[in-house]
Amino acid sequence: MVEMAITRPGLWMTSSLMKQFFLTMGGVFAGLLLFFVIIPFFLIAIAIGAASSKEPTPANTVLELDLRDGITDQTPTNPFAVFGGGGLSTLQIVDTLAQAQDDRKVKALLVRLPEGGLTPAAADEIRQAIRRFRASGKIVIAHSQGFMPVGTAVSSYMVGASASELWMQNTAAFQLAGISAESVFLSRAFERYGVNAQFEQRYEYKNAVNEFTESDYTPAHREAMVAWMTSIYDSALANAAQDRRLTLPSLKAAIEAGPYSAEQARQRRLIDRIGHVEEAEAEVKRRAGNGAEIMEFGDYASSVGERTGSGSSSIAIVGAEGAIVTGRGGGADPFGSSSMILSDDTAKAIYDAIEDKSVKAIVFRVSSPGGSPEASEQILAAIRAAKAAGKPVVISMGEYAASGGYWISSEANWIVAQPSTITGSIGVYGGKFVLADALGRFGIDMRNLSVGGQYADAFSPSQPFTPEQRSAFAAQIDRTYEEFIARVSTGRRLPPARVREIARGRVWTGAQARQIGLVDQLGGLEEAIAKAKELAEIPADQSVSFKRYPEPESPWKALSSAFGVSSEAARVLVGIGAVMDDPQAEATVRRIQTERARASGASVLADQPY
Template sequence: MKQFFLTVAGVFAGLFLFLVVVPFVLIAVAISTASSKEPTPSHAVLELDLRDGLTDQTPTNPFAVFGGSGLSTLQVVDTLAQAADDSRVKVLLIRLPEAGGVTPAAADEIRQAVRRFRRSGKPVIAHSQGFQPVGTSISAYMLGASASELWMQNTASFQVAGFSADSIFLGRAFDKYGVNAQFEQRYEYKNAVNEFTESDFTPAHREAMSAWMGSIYASAIANAAQDRRLTPQALRATIEAGPYSSAQALQRRLVDKIGQVEEAEAEAKRRAGRGAEIIEFGDYVSAKGERSGSGRNAIAIVGGEGTIMTGTGGGADPFGGGSNIRSDDLAEALYDAVEDRAVKAIVFRVSSPGGSPEASEQILAAVRAAKAAGKPVVVSMGDYAASGGYWISSEANWIVAQPTTLTGSIGVFGGKFVLADALGRFGVDMRNLSIGGDYAGAFSPSEPFTAEQRAAFAASIDRTYEEFITRVSTGRRLPPARVREIARGRVWTGAQARELGLVDQLGGLEEAIAKARQLARIPDDESVRFKRFPTPESPFEALSEMFGVSGEAARVLVGIGGVMNDPTAEAAVRRIRTERARASGASVLADQPY
């Protein structure tokens, strides 16, 4: 009977592949091929649309183009560097998001890339259809301010007047409906627990959240003021006196021009020269690929994005960008870089809110192995590298973070929800039966912790916290007492963390690469190659992993036109975008403020 059901499941998987996946991809290829043009005309306007959001890193799953925006922060940075040297690209046109759209750290990194692009002498036009008073819109404005000209649609509003964030507290609701949230946290700033146990901000929660929000806001104001040639005080006063209409924003020098996006595109084409054409960023990415460099020596770029978990296999969504860091996979990627004789240093890109302590330690062990092999490790922090994300970064030779990266959160929490009373109100009875020692049923949702169970669990939380303190003390060469003082689960921005000694340098991937060259003693005038780990999966490997189909069947499917290796197919699929749910949650997590 079991074999029968397995056979039926296999048949349905095969039908799904042949009747849904393959036809969809082939249609996308046909559409793309029929309408394809020269990827890069001699006079090109490169259009970067940020309204669909970004991941931090380019996913290794070849089917990830089916989900998300199709672009990553690192892709944007890498591609702008190539476009600056491409004589065919004359102008960059940026479509800004209305309500945040990019995280503060991503906005910082792209702003730096835009400024480097402008140093090549090429103009940048940014166009906005309004700045809404939600989320991190101030970061989107900061990014727009880095352009040569910032345009705004005539009917749009400039409603950025600060930076706000909302938190939902379930404490009263849980009390009302009989849900007993039993958690241990180390310590008062480890605030992810508060949403389950409180009805308002605790003093520590309010203090920490106000501090990192203020740091992000001040950084965005300072950067935008620099690019707009205003003082931070003047720009802040103007912004906080809003909101404004587009005409009022122009009058107050918050933007440069008012016009429809079609007018901005026409101006960009005029500047690019006769016969200029607009090319989408994704098409240009597909045509150019990643920078590989040249030379005898190589720098490895190892990336991990998402919640840290034990095991292997990537994210839960096979068509997504991969929202989990699997410890086996990332540790293996680091060991592969260690064993590659051409690799002289490792840039470890981390963008993670945390996760499993065990998984984090497995990855940190690989970082230690790289250092022991004489290969310096430079961490480049993305949107966040907090809690477990800081654990895996803590013993690197050097840590680079954006001023608005969320990091630290050196702490731990864990616990359970007791649901028996809540379910009992609906006539559902939950009972636990366990065999063995008293702790065997400790995490049953049917009964609260006994005093002995709570004590044992609290002791395990204490041990994990002390291990975390030790990792940070060792890696950052700080006395344990000092680490305990600045830890306590508190989230810091990169700018704050640098002042505290948790981060060495402010910047992005380019600054991390420069430091890796220095630590590896590679001369500045010597060319260097870039090798990326983990290597992207082939479509055959991805299909085998996703559906468990036979090797031969997967090869046949992928062999039909080599569709997923075709840049035109990738470009076409990028246009068919859907929202991708981002996984979250684990045992050692920072707050999730975005």
């Protein structure tokens, strides 16, 4: 017995050491694999891509912009995002068209339209960029293979209407007749399968929880949905009518009387010409001049790069896209185009712009459905610091800047939004799912143990809130809501009573938000830059340089994010970085962290679950 008591620990230590040995060897193998196989592959691919993208622009160039693959709001800073299928971004399109309109070699633009919808605010911004391109005296032809009766196809049509000519394929159908949206409600399914959704929401327009607690639209949910859908629809039709030189009533009547064949659409002046895309390409090349060649938009964008501008004074452009969460480091998908707004990284980007003496003002581009109140407050604190340092902050709202996205925007000097930007949603929700009964139906028993105070197991999925826990959680939700109200009241110079009246979790479009004082100006990044110059007292005709934050990630940092789950591999990479005398490699790998998920009981500032 005594011998066993002595030898058992020894055996445990031996097996532990063996396990550590194999883990270390595995890490070494992984590091070597990264160094000799994966890293060279990616770096070679990047080099090839960079070399191929530097092809010279032909003397008579037609840019072909294909919007059918979907776009993000901002270009990912991750150098490997291209391998995840990431395509163009709205800001990249706007920036590139701004350069192309001044490029004498670029004569025309061909736009390939999606059959479904574009994100309305992105469509607004692309339309504005196309109009500026046309105003420089250049030709734009848009080609469609049909407009489907789904989602926001009206936004695709609006972009097409901004072209010099809008073409459709002969067999395509013009089925656009309005905007439609679907919502899924799970209340009856939860009831049937024993899932108990326990949530607090502030207030009746904070509709994200309704899909868990209701079986149909509540009156407030329906009212808000219809209102923002109508606003987007009316705005898109008004823009299309203006661009096609039609009256709004006549265009609306024609569209809503559809669907049509391509020929019927042409007869009703909804499009200009019928033809295959190859015919449209031939026509736009003919108009561009002798020897005209088509160049893919992405290739041209890579060859010209981002606008840097000129001048001793700089405007910082800080980008933020995705759900707002605490933390720092790479996104959830290091080899994809998905993104998150990480509070440490975003706040640091703003502080970096503050410390740069050449930066006179900051344009903060926000495209977010919301997220963590704590993360939002950290970012807002950085904006306050910029203002205190005498550097005006102008918000440029992208596809959406709702809930937490509005929290981080609320105290800026000026807010610019597209007419179709989804914003507002000044509210908060939180709660949990009680799963014990649901799992019990499958013979799975869930039990909870806790020590400490009565709130310790408040968010256990095995049991409902007690009355005391529910009361305490509701009080927390109320505090967050009041904090949100206070920030909007301060930033927008509105009485708290007025903010409560227009808040209650309601979503507004940019056009609606401007009418009620939540937004100052309608427009996109160009308008935000112009306002930033004005607030910084830089003459309108004086050139400025642009500095973008955060800076793009190095391949080392992206790889460390991708493989950060392996501490042993990380140590090997540190060693490789030291051998290569690359301090950045060593520093970034040493900062590897595991992703942090919010606790199940977190309150959330978001219009929709994400």
